[in-house]
Amino acid sequence: MNALFVNIKVDREERPDLDQIYMAALHAIGEPGGWPLTMFLTPEGKPIWGGTYFPKAARYGRPSFVDVMRRVAEVYANERESVADQAARLTAHLSAPPRREVTARLDVDLLDQAADALLGVMDPDRGGTRGAPKFPNFPLLDFLARSAERTGRDDLAGAVQATLRGLTDGGIYDHIGGGLARYSTDERWLAPHFEKMLSDNGLLLERLALAGSPAAPEHPFQDRIETTIAWLEREMPLDNGLFAASLDADSDGREGAYYVWQRPELDSLLTAADAGFIATLYDITAEGNWDGESIPNRLRPHPPLTPADETRRRHILEMLRVARDRRPRPGLDDKQLADWNAFAITGLAAASFRLNRPDWLERARRAFAGIGTVLSVDGRPMHAHRAGRHIGxxxxxxxxxxxxxxxxxxxxxxxxxxxxxxxxxxxxxxxxxxxxxxxxxxxxxxxxxxxxxxxxxxxxxxxxxxxxxxxxxxxxxxxxxxxxxxxxxxxxxxxxxxxxxxxxxxxxxxxxxxxxxxxVRSVVIVAPDSASAAPLADVVARNWRSDLTLDIRSDGHSLSPDHPAHGRTAIGGRPTAYVCREGACSLPIQDADELARFLLVE
Missing domain, CATH: 1.20.140 (Butyryl-CoA Dehydrogenase, subunit A; domain 3)
Structure with a gap:
């Protein structure tokens, strides 16, 4: 490498702009995408050729990386003109104006057709897309969840629910310490690539928070929300108020070493009764479920725990987490990324809103303030920051x-x-x-x-x-x-x-x-003061749907004349809600139960 090339190593999370360009170049020459990506460039940065996953020694019909480098250097030295022409043509192809796409009607029929098409790629039993590997794909989940709300279709809701259950019951979720790993290598969500990324966990928090049903006595994912936020606050915070980017998959030279268990470890840390109890719950066996070791998971159905057993479960998991902390830890990538921190802030704010946790809201506000100070220059956000250096x-x-x-x-x-x-x-x-x-x-x-x-x-x-x-x-x-x-x-x-x-x-x-x-529907609550609006606001939070926005304002602080609720007041000095859509608002609503019923009507 050093003898033949000027080598530039790029962190794709710091420079996604470069990654996008050269990944597009890779696709243009007919190579499959993936990482690590190696691209050979002219001195001007124009792509010549590239690929991924070059083996150290030639195998399976693929040349070794050393052979590839020697061949590229040879062609560049002996056929410079043709190489320059190839690079120019490839660059021109990348820079060509986008094709004019066929237009389509943006209506409900298009939404329904898209939902049907996406449902067809989903695993109806385990959730996620069919086959392996399985990725969370939160944009897809968000759209399917919205479609389920809009249509009332059980098959769409079932696909979302199965995916969230797979993500939070599978080994892809860290049941001991909280947090979601990058993806599952198998179709069961059992064996992950153990890297934990801030972006995935922020998006998971938002999706879990918004998934609660108003009919349920408690939020169905409250435990996973709490443990994910506990992990975020314990392992990812930085002194500047922001969150670090990721935790490595490897520790002590081996992927997953920090996260997997063997049954004798439980026996040495716990009483026999507690060891048996937690091993049964989390599939930790003598033979293991992954290369002779056990990845804790809740994929096997279990009856609901009694309150006493639930307290016992939490206590034992905390004991195991403390013991696990004595192992060599995965490395922390402490760079701060604006978009990934934004996903974490959104997730924290959504969880605070749905579960009425002001402390989570305060943590989200502090991180957002950090964007304005640490991750901004002269009031303008940057993309990344680490050790006083910005990328932007x-x-x-x-x-x-x-x-x-x-x-x-x-x-x-x-x-x-x-x-x-x-x-x-x-x-x-x-x-x-x-x-x-x-x-x-x-x-x-x-x-x-x-x-x-x-x-x-x-x-x-x-x-x-x-x-x-x-x-x-x-x-x-x-x-x-x-x-x-x-x-x-x-x-x-x-x-x-x-x-x-x-x-x-x-x-x-x-x-x-x-x-x-x-x-979209706008819920406007007009009240004498914010405290008196709380009962109606709580109804909105418990019955939240993805087509809603919420605005709470004191009587006398009217919305702009452009808003359909302009001039609406707190009737009789009592908190009053108005639900507005397409330029018109409902009649005043002051009863909490009536508001709940109204919100659930499409």
Whole structure:
């Protein structure tokens, strides 16, 4: 490597702009995607050739990495002109204007067709997509959950429920210490790639928080929400208020060593009765369930625990966590990423809102404040920070995710400053990233000049900026009544209509935004003061649906004239709710039970 090349190692989480360009180049030359990605470039950064997973020694028809490097260097030295021509043609292909996509009607029929198509790729029993490996795919889950609410279809709701159960019962979830691993290597959600990423856990928190049923006496995922947040607060916080990016999969030179158990370990730490109790619950056996060791999981059905056994379970797990902390720990990647922190903030705010936990809201607010201080320069968000060094300015994904986080904080706190901040962040998105036709470039107009400014709309492990931005604009339109926000959302959706119709799997976040655009309802509670609004606000939180926005305001602080609830008051000095949709509002509602019934009516 050093003899033949100038080597540049890129952290794809710090520089997703580079990763997008060269992954697209890899696909253009007919190679499958994946990581680690190796690309050979000209001195100007134009791609020549590349690939993934080069073996150390030649095998299975693939040359060794050393042979590949020697051959590329030989061709570059002896056929420089043809190499330069190839690089120029490949770069031109990447930079070609996007094909004009066939338009499609953005209506409920499109949503239903997309939901049916996506349901067809889901595993009806275990959740997630069929086969292995299994990834969480939270954009897809969000759209299916919205579709289930909108249609009342049990098959859609069942697919979401099966996936959330698989994620939180499987070995992909750390039952001892909390937190979700990156993906499952098998179709049962048992054996994960043990790396834990902030982005996945923030998105998991939001999805779990929003999944609760109003008919249930308690939130069905409360335990996993609590243990995930406990992990987040215990293992991922940094002194500056932000969260670290990830925990490695390896420790002591072996993947998963920190997380797996052998039955004799339980016997040495616990009483015989407690060891047997927890081993049965979590599938920890003498023979093991993964290469002779046991990954704790709850995949086997068990009857509900009594309150005494539930307390016992929690106590034993804490004992095991403390004992596990004495093992060599996985490495912490302590860089701070704006979009990943935004997902964590959104998840914390959603959990606080649904489970009435002000302490979680305070933690989310502190992290959001850290974005404005540590992860910003002169008021403008950056993408990444570590040890005083910034990478920026922010990408479109950062700004859209931060605007989403600001709106989640507004829902939970009713602090109007977060609405203003969401608008400011979206204005930055328009000013520095807009393509002029309803889309967004990934990089800012004043960022480092690369060989291409990409404008991809497809989701990957996280929702795409276009879907997030459209969703945020629709929420702002619902909350303020200002048509300019609706117009911006419609421009995003219209420009992506062909892509949405052609590729539901890659367009799940845009489909979710379209669902909200067609169904959004604004709940406005007018009360003498915030304390008196609490009973009605609690009803909204318990009966929350994904088509709602919430605005609580004191009597006399009216909404803007553009909002259909402008001028509505607290009738008779009592807290009063209005549910508004498509420019019209319901009659005043002051009874909590009546409000609950109204919210559940589509």
């Amino acid at each position: 300015p922010a990408f479109s994904s950062d700004l859209a995710a931060l605007a989403t986080a600001a709106l989640a904080l507004h829902r939970a706190s009713q602090d109007a400053a977060y609405l203003a901040e969401a608008e400011r962040l979206l204005d930055l998105l328009e000013r520095h990233h807009a393509t002029g036709d309803g889309g967004y470039y990934f990089t800012a107009d004043d960022a480092e000049v690369l060989i291409q400014r990409r404008r991809d709309r497809h989701d990957d492990a996280t929702p795409n900026a276009h879907g997030l931005a459209a969703n945020a604009y629709i929420q702002l339109w619902s909350l303020t009544g200002e048509e300019r926000f609706r117009e911006r959302a419609d421009a995003i959706l219209s420009s992506a209509a062909g892509m949405i119709a052609a590729n539901a799997f890659g367009a799940a976040s845009l489909l979710a935004a379209l669902d909200l655009r067609l169904t």
